[in-house]
Amino acid sequence: MSNYHVPVMLQECIEGLNIKPNGTYVDVTFGGGGHSREIMKHLGEDGRLLAFDQDADAQRNIIADERFEFVDQNFRYLKNFCRLHNAVPVDGILADLGVSSHQFDEADRGFSIRFDAELDMRMNQASELSAKQVVNTYAEADLHRIFGIYGEIQNAKTLAKTIVTARLNAQLNTVADLKNAIQSLIPRGKENKYLAQVFQALRIEVNQELEALKDFLTQAAEVLAPGGRLVVMSYHSLEDRLVKNFIAKGKFSGEVEKDLFGNDQKPLDAVSRGAITASEEEIKVNNRARSAKLRIAVKK
Known part of the structure; x- marks a missing residue:
């Protein structure tokens, strides 16, 4: 796996998920399985992890563990396949957007x-x-x-x-x-x-990356349990803007809608103030981390 793709901000992602040992989690960008393997270390025997990836190459990295299930699909179909696997609601969702090092190197x-x-x-x-x-x-x-x-x-x-x-x-x-x-x-x-x-x-x-990201974010808010975490890492401003707006407003443009009592009508609250970026030490070891922005939200 280490040659396939070095996971960016691994510890920050795991901390962001705030993993419960008996929880159900989804890694929607499985790739080399680096983030998934780390999530598995924090799960107890009743915990579950679903991993999505549409790239056939990613299947070489599937984890042999009965708590792990691989879904050979684009993450824009998150809701349907979580239902199909009887995994709704979920306690945390991780997305590491962009292209894996493996895809760049092939x-x-x-x-x-x-x-x-x-x-x-x-x-x-x-x-x-x-x-x-x-x-x-x-x-x-x-x-x-x-x-x-x-x-x-x-x-x-x-x-x-x-x-x-x-x-x-x-x-x-x-x-x-x-x-x-x-x-x-x-x-x-x-x-x-x-x-x-x-x-x-x-x-x-x-x-169709931006359309898929919008579909994913909308569905992520629906399948998360109250108190569940959404952790998304993006690598360019177009993706980050969509993630930032959806967390802040519950939509991708315009102002946040309010109910009759003036309360914000949005499903998520930001956990981190602004985007988290990689440390200088990590960037020295993994240059891909330079452009990464991590945002963490919690379902209301």
């Missing part, structure tokens, strides 16, 4: 700007939409929207136009094809940052 998955590979980026290998399809078939206006909103790229409009023009000559099938097509737009000295934003935008679109 060249043929097409997640990384470091390797040349087919433009794939599917977290669920069975899904139909890949990054190759996005860059080769999406209308210029849709590419502009994706790069502007999901990648927060300054020259998103020019980028979209450049891709649409380039694909008239030949299909953009690989990471190298895409890089070559947009080479003239990449700012000098900021190559890695720019390409990371382009890849982030494509990955979010391919996997």
Whole structure:
């Protein structure tokens, strides 16, 4: 597992869950199983852990323990599968968002700007939409929207136009094809940052990450028992904003709704003031922790 993915802010996540030995917990981003294994250490013989992951590679890390159940699904189906496994309500839910180190390191998955590979980026290998399809078939206006909103790229409009023009000559099938097509737009000295934003935008679109996150957060509030904990770690501002707004307001935009007596109508209360970030020591050991923001909430 250690080569698969080093869990970020492991202790902070476990403390945030406030684990009861006989409780029922859900790790909705199982991956290498690092967080799940740590949760299991805190469970007694009556405790339960459900783990979700849509990536077939994650199944190699399944924990052989009768208290553990693996769910081969996207976390946007949290409520249905918790019900199916007779695991409602739950005492705590953990989500470590973003791409695992393993997915970045597997060249043929097409997640990384470091390797040349087919433009794939599917977290669920069975899904139909890949990054190759996005860059080769999406209308210029849709590419502009994706790069502007999901990648927060300054020259998103020019980028979209450049891709649409380039694909008239030949299909953009690989990471190298895409890089070559947009080479003239990449700012000098900021190559890695720019390409990371382009890849982030494509990955979010391919996997419908923000829509899935909204579905997950809404359902998490429904399946948690009163006093249950929600612990979410995000790696870019788009995700963190959704998590922050949902905890603060019970919705993703607008103001918190109030009842007839002026009480806030929201299911969760923040446990931590603001986002928790990794220590300098952890960042030195695991650079991926640099951008992580951890938020913890409790069900009212």
